[in-house]
Amino acid sequence: MLNKHVVFTWELGGGLGHITSFSLLAKALLDKGYQVSVISKNVSLVADVLGHLPIKVYQSPLILQSTDNLKVTYSYAEIIFDWGYKSTATLCPLVDTWKNLFELLKPDLVIADHSPTALVACKILKLKNIIMGTGFSTPPQVAPLPSLESMKVPDQKAFLQHENQVLSSINGVLTKYNTLSFEHLHQLFNVDDNFLCTFAELDHYSTRNGADYCGPCFDIDVGSSFVWGKSKSTKVFAYIKQNTPGFELLLAALIQSNNNLVLYIPQANAKVIEICKKSKNAVLLNKPANMRQVLNEADMIVSHAGHGVVSAALLHGKRLLLVPSQLEQSILVYLLAKRRLVTAVNPRNEKINYAAAIQFTCTNAELGKNIEMFKQKYAGFNSSDQLENMVKSCENIIS
CATH class of the missing domain: 3.40.50.2000 (Glycogen Phosphorylase B;)
Known part of the structure; x- marks a missing residue:
């Protein structure tokens, strides 16, 4: 010893x-x-x-x-x-x-x-x-x-x-x-x-x-398992904080997208909980999701661009809609958006069309091709x- x-x-x-x-x-x-x-x-x-x-x-x-x-x-x-x-x-x-x-x-x-x-x-x-x-x-x-x-x-x-x-x-x-x-x-x-x-x-x-x-170094075996809703539509996992500018607009767009949505919103307030309860396509988690399950099952991920989540998602070939909340994340988003590897939005821009950003991330062919090329490049990692x-x-x- x-x-x-x-x-x-x-x-x-x-x-x-x-x-x-x-x-x-x-x-x-x-x-x-x-x-x-x-x-x-x-x-x-x-x-x-x-x-x-x-x-x-x-x-x-x-x-x-x-x-x-x-x-x-x-x-x-x-x-x-x-x-x-x-x-x-x-x-x-x-x-x-x-x-x-x-x-x-x-x-x-x-x-x-x-x-x-x-x-x-x-x-x-x-x-x-x-x-x-x-x-x-x-x-x-x-x-x-x-x-x-x-x-x-x-x-x-x-x-x-x-x-x-x-x-x-x-x-x-x-x-x-x-x-x-x-x-x-x-x-x-x-x-x-x-x-x-x-x-x-x-x-x-x-x-x-x-x-x-x-x-990149990340642990995807942290967090709790969860159950998706019954919808057969695109599976979208979102980890977002409610103090982010534009949060309510983003949440509304996610719910109105009619995708099969699982949300983790740390310390969600009563209003957010009620909105999710009324939704037919959203599951709100009260603790962090197991990232291995997310990476295995989700088609698209929405996050604030934490390096570990972004890296793991790209290595698993997942589409990303990123909403940076601080400098380190903003620069990472800039680097990836420049390479057409992610969809990026500036939460401080009040004119953002979140619905269009969600649709683009789910369906854009060029984005999917670039993500697959990145995944193949680092397949040996x-x-x-x-x-x-x-x-x-x-x-x-x-x-």
Whole structure:
């Protein structure tokens, strides 16, 4: 029995995908005899996915965004600028808290998902660490960090100033702990390994050179089984949040489409529940759906463009109508729509014809052809081999 301790971290971002992306690796390491812990932004989501496993869960350090946030963020530096990196004074308490957690847990290896401050603490404590993610939170190692795909920087001077300010904040903390300062911000991402869990078509940085993509990482065996309605029409599964702009219009269009509809709407309110009850073609779930069943049975999926759901759907040849709700999803949608692999809508556009978008997604021949070509291109992708390689890398780093 091994006694080595692996700690997974999740600091920024939202959604179930941050947990399901590393859940299979966590299970595999447990099977190998490793001790596994998770420091998570959302401990409830960890409990939903990993609660049945012998994993200890801890709350990650949090900071409330200030009122003077950047109106638009064009790079990873500007994203973290708003989350404690404006100054050493605001960053230091966060780093101190991560450092305290690591000193308590004594990890032999840290696996970080969108956790920049955890990476700073790892530098100070000289902990072995791996970055795991879709690429959005792992910019290419160049100076300055590039802008995200599709983001055109209007003010290059301010863009560089923000990165320099972030770098200065980090270096102030490193100096406090007698740790070698960074010359460039990309040095934060100098780690023992980088699990770049995506494909080139889904990478948020087209400027990345020599990337070693290990393919998307997702767990489709989470969630509960469900029963479709009796309709013989097209089976459509939708996972949408009711705080999304245009939600009511989208919901109405889905129900009026007369497709065989299964909906998962987290914390659906009484009005939504009543609307679904009155519908003859909609089944409303009160918990996440089993994604293996969705991928096996649905003809079309509507979602907010979480990387795991999108990747799994395309690998299974499923049509997608995507309604992005934040920056990472919006860029992913841009990349895929540009390749005619998905149907995309901007939920903030009040003039969207959702009914037409649903019909187009269900029936467009070009879309179906492109999805099939993508599926065939990556037909050799094997998630079991991917997981085995990740475990081997962890073992090599720890040993």
